[in-house]
Structures are given as C-alpha cells and as structure tokens.
Amino acid sequence: MQKTALYDKHVELGATITEFNGWLMPLFYTSITEEHHATRRAVGLFDLCHMGRILVRGTKAFEFLNWLTPARLREARVGQVLYSFLLTDKGTPLDDITIYVGSDWFLLVVNAGNCARALEWLASHAQEYEGVEVRDLSEQIGMMAVQGPRSDAVLQAFCGEKWEPLRYYTFSGETHWDSAGSTLISATGYTGEWGYELFLPAHELVAAWDKVLAAVREQGGQPAG
Numbered sequence: 001m002q003k004t005a006l007y008d009k010h011v012e013l014g015a016t017i018t019e020f021n022g023w024l025m026p027l028f029y030t031s032i033t034e035e036h037h038a039t040r041r042a043v044g045l046f047d048l049c050h051m052g053r054i055l056v057r058g059t060k061a062f063e064f065l066n067w068l069t070p071a072r073l074r075e076a077r078v079g080q081v082l083y084s085f086l087l088t089d090k091g092t093p094l095d096d097i098t099i100y101v102g103s104d105w106f107l108l109v110v111n112a113g114n115c116a117r118a119l120e121w122l123a124s125h126a127q128e129y130e131g132v133e134v135r136d137l138s139e140q141i142g143m144m145a146v147q148g149p150r151s152d153a154v155l156q157a158f159c160g161e162k163w164e165p166l167r168y169y170t171f172s173g174e175t176h177w178d179s180a181g182s183t184l185i186s187a188t189g190y191t192g193e194w195g196y197e198l199f200l201p202a203h204e205l206v207a208a209w210d211k212v213l214a215a216v217r218e219q220g221g222q223p224a225g
Contacts, residue, residue: 052115147195
C-alpha cells in the first residue's frame with residue numbers, strides 16, 4: 001500500500017483509513033455526513049496526492065495530445081483546463097483526465113487507479129512523435145483540494161493580498177518543471193461545489209496543509225475524506 005505525503009497528518013487528525021486503488025487514504029475524520037455538510041455549507045479540505053500528475057512537453061506535444069485525446073486543443077487558451085479522456089486506438093476510454101494548457105507544456109491529471117497504465121500508454125505512443133517528453137511528476141508535485149462556498153476566503157488567507165479569484169476551469173501559478181518549485185492553483189474539482197485544486201512542491205506540502213487547514217477551520221470547515 002502506498003501512502004501520500006500527508007498520511008501522517010490524516011492519522012494525527014484521527015482519520016479512519018481505508019484502501020483506495022492501492023493507496024491508504026482517509027475515508028472520514030468525523031463522519032461522512034458531517035464532512036459532506038461542511039463542504040456544501042462552508043469548505044472542505046481534501047488530500048488528492050494519490051492522483052497522477054503527468055507532464056507532456058516538446059515541439060510535437062500539441063500534435064501528440066491532439067491525436068491521443070478528443071479534447072478541443074485548437075480552441076484552448078494558455079491557462080485553461082480541459083476535461084477529457086485518454087483513448088485507446090479503438091477510441092474507447094482508458095481514463096478520464098484533466099489537461100492543463102501551458103505556454104509550451106501540458107499537465108495531465110489522471111486517476112489513481114489508472115496512473116501506471118496511463119503513463120505506459122502515453123510513453124509508448126510518444127515514441128511516434130519526435131521530441132515529445134512524457135514525465136511523471138506525481139512524487140515531485142503534491143495535490144490538495146479546497147472545495148465549498150467559502151473556498152475563496154481560504155485561498156485569500158493562504159495566498160495573501162495577491163490572491164484573485166479564478167474563472168471556472170482556469171489556473172494560475174509559477175511553473176519550473178525542471179526543479180521542485182512549481183505551484184499551480186486551478187478552479188477545478190469533483191465535489192459539485194465551487195472550489196480549487198492546489199499543486200505544490202512535495203517538500204512544501206505538509207506545511208501548506210497545516211496553513212490551509214487553519215484557514216478552513218476559521219471559515220467553519222473541516223478536512224474531508
């Protein structure tokens with residue numbers, strides 16, 4: 001079983017731990033119902049480090065992903081996030097993904113259970129496109145989500161005066177893919193509430209979790225499994 005960088009924090013908070021796609025993850029801290037209502041009415045904090053983060057870049061990266069996914073990349077703008085799929089050669093779904101469109105790179109977020117398969121699929125087909133790099137950043141970059149109607153107040157506390165709310169399915173941040181300093185914040189998530197997903201260097205993740213959690217509690221929220 002794999003553990004995320006935040007596993008000890010979950011144990012410290014008294015979480016009930018469960019197996020999820022080969023990872024030990026918090027099922028709940030207090031109760032599923034209580035955490036559901038906290039996210040709907042205030043804000044919840046989620047560990048997403050078990051999901052895969054895959055960088056695709058190179059001179060033919062656009063052509064590569066435009067062929068491999070049904071995403072409308074030609075219409076995408078830098079700073080936009082696209083919901084899409086990885087497809088097999090027969091056009092059937094391998095995984096549902098989000099695609100972050102950078103100036104000369106793409107970041108794919110894939111589901112935990114499909115990460116190894118997605119990496120293998122991407123790497124094997126990248127050989128057909130000269131100069132395309134496929135790189136697993138899952139250990140280098142951690143991921144957490146702040147979800148709920150008070151998410152912007154939490155991000156304001158975390159980021160300070162420089163924080164400006166984002167438009168839905170866009171992102172902002174600093175990317176230094178050849179070092180450990182990349183930080184992204186995107187207006188995305190799977191809870192059905194307004195919220196954000198934070199991508200942070202793995203070595204900063206625990207301290208960031210503590211700071212974000214304090215802001216979440218100030219807004220009447222709590223961590224959620």
